[in-house]
Amino acid sequence: DEKERFDPSQFQESIVQGLNQTGTDLEAVAKFLDTSGAKLDYRRYAETLFDILVAGGMLAPGGTLSEDLTCTEFCVFKAQEDMETMQAYAQVFNKLIRRYKYLEKGFEEEIKKLLLFLKGFTESDRNKLAMLTGILLANGNLSASILSSLFNENLVKEGVSACFAIKLFKSWLSEKDINSVAGSLRKVGMDNRLMELFPANKRSSEHFSKYFNEAGLKELSDFAKNQESIGARKELQKEIEDQMARGDPLKDVRHQSFFY
Template structure:
């Protein structure tokens, strides 16, 4: 053995230090920062938007968390809109008046489903969320939701709101990314799932 070589134990693997380790996901900390921005600006959407835009928040990683905070006021328990642990703010979409002006700084709408459709469309239109379209559209295809007629009004309001500021080509692009461009009929209850029903609804 050369005098320059360091002795090692037989059969022992020398471990090397890993580099470029990605920081662990911390949606709770991200959510708390966004909530604090809402609180500091008393829910003024224009000021909130300016502060969010000038921040170093990682929306590509936490877009879905931002969506939660903006819509419900804070983080929610998985698969529900029940509050999770962490800070919350009272200026959420779900608490505001159900009209476009209130959601994006006077037509009054009836329920939270329409609020969600409008906000979802605005989130994609204004690129506020890193949430992939597939994560929004695919859960809507549950038989019980479609059968009760809950999905079609939602998706119709989503289309209408999205097309206010975007082209039909943009909408088709989102549907393709959501793997829905050839499956729009699946949003219809079975009794209305026909070419005639589709044409009648969207004309």
Template structure:
């Protein structure tokens, strides 16, 4: 029996995996090529952008080098801002005059490049971060140019430059201590506010988590509200001074409110609470009228409300007034402050439906516990200026006012 031989291939091709042969790094050649584009176009940034777009240079590999050429005119030594050997061009950001009209074209130019090559965004962040951390190595006018560029970048909404990439590198202890950061940020604020509102600036600061930490830009020995006001007033940034003052004021109010809430909830002795509030006022220099507002808010926040049960709510409020009347009495020391307290009661009763009918009872209780004077109540009744719910409240308070007037006539 004959057997058939199995067919075999005449030959076998052995596949081999190709090795990735990395091209050697040549940042100097890349830098020289970009510089040559600038020189060939005589620094016309519109033409430079077009030439860069059509070039076959490896921007993905040398993105940081590209932005070094944009800012300094050539390549810098690794880890420094010192120029490296090689070709340079005289049309860089640092070769401009420290004026917005001279630096703005570079911002617009970079925006065009990033739209065409968005992968370069990270490289821009890298170079900006490195330069900001090296402020002490720049000359004063170079730091100013960098501040103007940064402000214009935010003003023009330059993609790839989130606020944290600017503020975080700045907060190096040695740079802050030398006052370099304060000088930079002042130039930045002044330039940005030329065409933008303070609200826009605050928005940037919030995104960079700096709106409540503006003092961090100051050297440690100058971190005070007085130094802040003096510095930025001299720089012509009074709106920023007002914002910071308001911010500090709100923080202090929040602090006293937190402490007061804690003490009231724990049932701390009234005299002890009074001393605490006095000390807070002394330390924070808070206006008396704000203290009255805070006191009433905290006392009412501590009340245990019972839904729609009017009588229980009334009893809770009146009990709170009786317990803490000495506290209110201590700080409602004038007709103006007492009138402000009535307005606070009026607004609370107006804004909360379950309290609408409590207004006369609360006012009468405050009178009986010597918090409100008769003259203050009569003034509010006859000449009160807050219209919210006034008609109903006046009608509700009328029997008590009649009683006050009759008692006054009998005394006479």
């Protein structure tokens, strides 16, 4: 009944109890989540469900755990900080969303929210989230549009976004090649926005290249450089076409196209 009071605490108790029983056995976790979907209202409490699976309990605005409810140690943030563990967790989310398709949108919203909360998480939690997100992007469980959260002014200003992006892209590129990553970025118009990971005074291709090259992500920096030159060529081409349409003297047009 929609009029029923929204009370996620009971839901959290049930999920936390189940996770505490299944422990570190992620196969058992996936099975528990599969069967619980028939009894619990995942549709209504999707955000709570994902908060628990990632952080161990419901998150207050800013990313801190709500203190007044029982939390679980069996979640992404309490897991080992390595790719293998994050791949196993990615499978849990993958199975859950395949089983309950209606959770797909809620999951994307959750990841967008978690990215906005990055400053509230420890460095280790950020690293795990970056690895997990990279794997989920590679698996096609998430759309690259979630990256828009990283363009948040505060995250960018404090360097949190660029730092997180390195971990995320390393994870993504360990699963897929640059062409696949580029395709996913293009699909949602993110291919030309990577420069926005940096504050306005550092948005230069030199800074971008240096930053990502030093982090061992040369293919990403090459891709961004290529995108920039394509963008510049398109702009110039349009300018020339406009001049020709206006009937500007041909020598002016030729002078421009020489640089083009």
